[in-house]
Amino acid sequence: MTDKAIDLSLIEPVLKEYAGVKGSLITILQNVQEIYGYLPSEAIYRVAEATDCSPARVMGVATFYTQFRFTPIGKYLILLCKGTACHVNGSDMIAKAVYEALGITDGQTTEDGLFSLTFVACLGCCSLSPVMMINDETYGSLTPDKVKKIIADIKAKEA
Amino acid sequence: MKITVGQGSCGIAAGAAKVSKALTDALSGSGIIPGITGCIGMCYLEPIVDVYEDDGRLHRLVKVSENDAETIADAVKSGDMTKLASLEISDEDKEFLAKQTRIALRHCGVLDPESIEEYISAGGYKSLEKVLKGETPEQVIETIKISGLAGRGGAGFPTWFKWNAARQSRCPEGGKKYLICNADEGDPGAFMDRAVIESDPHGLIEGMLIGAYAIGASEAVVYVRAEYPLAIVRLKKAIAQAEKAGYIGENILGTDFCCDFRIKAGAGAFVCGEETALIASLEGERGMPRLKPPFPAQKGYWQMPSNINNVETFANVAWIIENGGEAFAAMGTPDSKGTKVFALTGKIRRGGLVEIPMGKTLRDVIFDIGGGIKNDGTFKAVQMGGPSGGCIPAELLDTVIDYKKLSATGAIMGSGGMVVMDDSTCMVGMAKFFLDFTAKESCGKCVHCRIGTKRMQEILTRIVEGEGREGDIEALEELCSAIKEGALCGLGQTAPNPVLTTLKYFRNEYEAHIKDKTCPAHECRALLRYNIDSDKCKGCTLCARNCPAKAISGEVRKPHVIDQTLCIKCGQCAANCKFGAVSVK
Secondary structure, three states, X not given: OOOXXXXXXXXXXXXXXXXXXXXXXXXXXXHXXXXXXOOOHHHHHHHHHHHOOOHHHHHHHHHHOOOOOOOOOOOEEEEEEOOHHXXXXXHHHHHHHHHHHHXXXXXXXXXXXXXXXXXXXXXXXXXXXXXXXEOOEEEOOOOXXXXXXHHHHHHXXXX | OEEEEEOOHHHHHOOHHHHXXXXXXXXXXXXXXXXXXXXXXXXXXXXXXXXXOOOOOEEEEOOOOHHHHHHHHHHHHHXXXXXXXXXXXXXXXXXXXXXXXXXXXXXXXXXXXXXXXXXHHOOOOHHHHXXXXXXXXXXXXXXXXXXXOEOOOOOOOEHHHHHHHHHHOOOOOOOOEEEEEEEOOOOOOOOHHHHHHHHOHHHHHHHHHHHXXXXXXXXXXXEEOOOOXXXXXXXXXXXXXXXXXXXXXXXXXHXXXXXXXXXXXXXXOHHHHOHHHHHHHHOOOOOOOOOOOOOOOOOOHHHOOEEEEEHHHHHHHHHHHHHOHHHHHOOEOOOOEOEEEEEEEEOEOOOEEEEEEOOOEHHHHHHHHOOOEHHHOOEEEEEEOHXXXXXXXXXXXXXXXXXXXXXXXXXXXXXXXXXXXXOOOOHHHHHHHHHHHXXXXXXXXXXXXXXXXXXXXXXXXXXXXXXXXXXXXHHHHHHHHHHHHHOXXXXXXXXXXXXXXXXXXXXXXXXXHHHHOOOOOOOOHHHOOEEEOOOOOOOOOHHHHHOOOOOEEOOOOXXXXXXXXXXXXXXXXXXXXXXXXXXXX
């Protein structure tokens, strides 16, 4: 995947609103990620400058929290639940099925930039376990075959 | 006639929004628009549609799909409710709710979470008015003291004590006190806080405002997990409505009491459930705990006196004010008063949210309400308290639900996650699952927690992979006690609990993995061994054709064999065999 040039002007409204409010670093980073889909290093430097702290400190905060990503994500972000209920009901098999279908595991993106996979602690839909979310859609009571079909359907739609 | 569709996150995941849309289309022209409610907690029956007749009679329809929309619309338009018979909830399933006592969840799945009018007409904000206009903060704290309400986030610390400490704490000049709601529900397997916010946001707001009045806070903050987008949307909406109605802001209800309200979305860190870490995160820092004292009641958010309680704790407050502390204290045991909400999941027949008075037994919840094990399996253990808790075995099913009694088993009440396991769940695997979690979520501040959990994770990994060695159990025990003693915060101090409880109750499973290289639950793949019974094998070749590793050979109509050196233990052969000839050990 090629890195597109980062348009830093997109985050200026965010910085204008929050840079002066103390304790807003996490909120700023959340907004920046909302805009780019991840935290590009250029943006980290810009946030550090605007909030008057070192880039290392911004990185320190950003890397502490699982929500923040540092590489671009695919068009479809798969959030695979690894909560306790999902574990008991076979989430390992679901992760394996995704790997078999797409060749990616936690934190990776397919070469065509279509899919990214992230393991999450718990989506809170425990009664539908095992569960995954793809963008805003939740898929419950999964089986490896169901997963492969869901992925195949998206691929077919995108082909 | 009124129709509502339950739309909490899990209802929506099960298809409730699609059902709602299909119903809206099917009912167009009839003058009836389906409304929404939050989550009633019967997750295993979602999507759920409630049809109220004009005389108030309720028809609760379960597992509704889009295709049922026409049937429902037809019944509603014609007034012939017998047409709904096939969709109506069974008498057995009605028991799931009938056996509960709902206080924290009293409005969940009943009221429209997006309507302040519905909340007010159900008696909402009356308790706030009662205290603002007729009680001193000290009286409120006294009522909470009488009620015996204790922190529902896990620790079970008396709520009145925290409130009183924050009340008594002097505020530096120019400063203010803060009331914080911990909605960073991080325990994998617990979702009651999410359900309360999504289903009854005004109930939370009212409880928080009463708390703010009691301690003298002029700003209230809800720290919510970012993974709960719907909860954030509904809470935002509710705050805006409450502000407009004069329950939030300056001179609330014409009194001197002023309180602002805001939401802060967390960014994903389990340790932020610890109050000093949560405060660090609120301040935009890495969420790392610090030593107490000073306690947050003395120096909390921005060094000001602050009080932090969990969502479920606040959800009880308005009810206690309305009904009196004695009414709440009348339920439960001498040590634990009131009710507790549990998220019942795992290998359970009827999973969902269960609120019961303290003092019931685990068996009451799992078998009487939850209906026992899915697919007629055998109950093996229940995991309580998430990564800080432990596994309670079948022989302790009659343990009474009470903070002290549960702690005595080695598990904890925790926030109320109850994950039920049958005999197909490996207990060593379960311990490894939680250590994977805590090793990842350790903030890294204390050496014992950061490195100790990592070493434990490594040992557990090698045990489940068949590489366990003599002395591993002892090494685990040593690490457990070192981490418990050496860690600063609750995360580290409780991280060994899943290992300690499984070692206590299921030591034989650890020994089987290490000494016999077998997994009694047949879950650890590396330890499985598939064999074909030559007496049962008909030589149909199905297994050989489906084996992805080409590990099965044999002639047609003659018994086949598995080459163990090639076998990848995927289990395809056992799944495909029509004669039950493939066994696994």
